[in-house]
Amino acid sequence: MSIIQQTDILIIGAGPSGSSAAALLKKKGYDVTIIEKQHFPRFSIGESLLPQSMVFLEEAGLLECVRDHVDEFAFQYKNGAAFLKGKQRSFYDFREKFSEGPGTTWQVRRAPFDHLLASQAEKMGAEIRFGHEVIAVNVESHQPILTVKNEQDEIYQIQAKFLLDASGFGRILPKFLDLESPSDFPVRRAVFTHIEDGILDDPDFDREKILITVHEKDPRAWYWLIPFADGRSSFGVVAEQDFFEKHGFDHSTEYDLESLLKRILADDPALSHVLRNAQFDTPVRTLVGYSANVKHLADRNYALLGNAGEFLDPVFSSGVTIALKSSSLVVPLVEKVLQGEEVNWMEEYEKPLRKGIQVFRAYVEAWYSGEFQDVVFSQYQEEKIRLMISSLLAGYAWDEENPIHRNAKQRLHVISQYCQEQMQRVTQEDVT
Structure with missing residues (x-):
């Protein structure tokens, strides 16, 4: 094997966390090499960004390149989230929120979006080696070493002063x-595709918001509909395994996922009406058991970013925001290591990052228990509570000024009980 190559920082993966970390490190003058197994652009889900992510993109110097290509790639302006369950409808406008910061963002096809970020990181001086696969890792020495294979089956080693894993689901x-x-979450499956949505002048549909639909017969199941600016949408359904089996799913490799997704759509009259003119013209994919966790997020010479560390659930589109937040948190600490300073990775990285993740977790758990669904569809939310919830749905899960940030699980439980009591009171008044 040839002489070991050298760089300041090695990053595995060129997705949003890897590209933003690379951009931040290049702004500080460090040599950065990214090892990326795939070639970009490549398909990925997670297309509905949250406004909080705009702060991190701007910090990394990546926001302008996205803004410059909004029309070219039909990125859809987004200002909130809409919810649908049978005849119940609700929405949150992210411009009306408790936390300071942007209230709008975009819904993006991830293939061009991720490619834009990676290309901008390259323009800033990062080296990205596409089509290169990590086949061994050594973090025992002071400076970690990766063994890498390229597409010609040539194997080489590269050493860095610090290693970041931004490999996502890899x-x-x-x-x-x-x-x-x-993960302590139940095993759930997502079945999804891109469609020509055929939605023209539907008064119940707002292209500037992601639409989350709760399945009327089984509230554990929900659909996403993420519109783009060219009449197309990302469409998918998430549920536990038994839900799909009830709709005829089997585990054979040749199973017709498009027919399955169409049957599940037809089982919800409200959403079927919204998508009555939809054309399914793209292969349907599935992902199962995606929730993940790790024993720790960092050690003396490496750290995990974004989904490589923990992934919760797609229901509130938190993935990209957590990925970008992790890059924003980790880079100043990497710089401290490179300057010979001590870093307490638990106190300075893991605990701060997990504070926001735990807030998202509280919302995900309350969604599937039904408590947060009660809140979302309640007509009896106090305005202050509504603004606080809007902030968290907009991604501001690290805003400790937000009162429901603290003890989020318990506070959501109390809010849910209040909404239920108000509904019962009104119902009793109507009866009497």
Whole structure:
């Protein structure tokens, strides 16, 4: 094997966390090399950004390149989230929120979006090696070493002063270093595709908001509809395994996922009406058991970013925001390491990052228990509470000034009880 190559920082993966970390590090003058197994652009889900992510994109110097290509790639202006369940409808406008910061963002096809971020990181001086696969990891020495194979099956080693894993669902370091820890979420499956949505002048549909629909017969199941600016949408359904089996799903490799998704759509009259003119023209995909966790997020010479560390659930579109937040948090700490300073990774990185993740977790758990669904569809929310919830749905999960940030799980429980009591009171008044 040839002489070991050298760089300041190695990053595994060129998705949003990897590209933003690279951009931030290049702004500080460091050499950065990204090892990326795939070639960009490539398909990915997670297309509905949250306004909080705009802060991190701007910090990394990546926001302007996205803004410059909004029309070219039909990125859809987004100002909130809409919810649908049978005849019940609700929405949150992210411009009306408790937290300071942007209230709008975009809904994006991830293939061009991720490619834009990676290309901008390259323009800023990062080296991205597309089509290169990590086949071994050594973090025992002071400076970590990756063994990498390129598309010509040539193998080489590269060493860095610090290593960042931004490999997303590839979860390279968790697998090589035995860091994986079981998620305590039930195993759920997502079935999804892109469609020509055919939605023209529907008064009940707002293209500037993601639409989340709760399945009327099984509230554990929900659909996403993420519109783009060219009449197309990302469409998918998330549920536990038994839900799909009830709709005829089997585990054969040749199973017709498009027919399954159409049957599940037809089982919800309200959403079927919204998508009555939809054309399914793209292969349907599925992802199962995606929730993940790890034993720890960082050590003396490496750290995990975004989905490589923890992924909760797609219901509130938190993935990209958590990925960008992790890059924003980690880069100043990497710089401290490179300058010979001590870093307490638990106190300075893991705990601050997990504070926001735990807030998102509280909302995900309350969604599937039904408590947060009660809140979302309640007509009896106090305005202050509504603004606080809007902030969290907009991604501001690290805003400790927001009163429902603290003890989020308990506060959501109290709010849910209040909404239910108000509904019962009104119902009793109507009866009497």
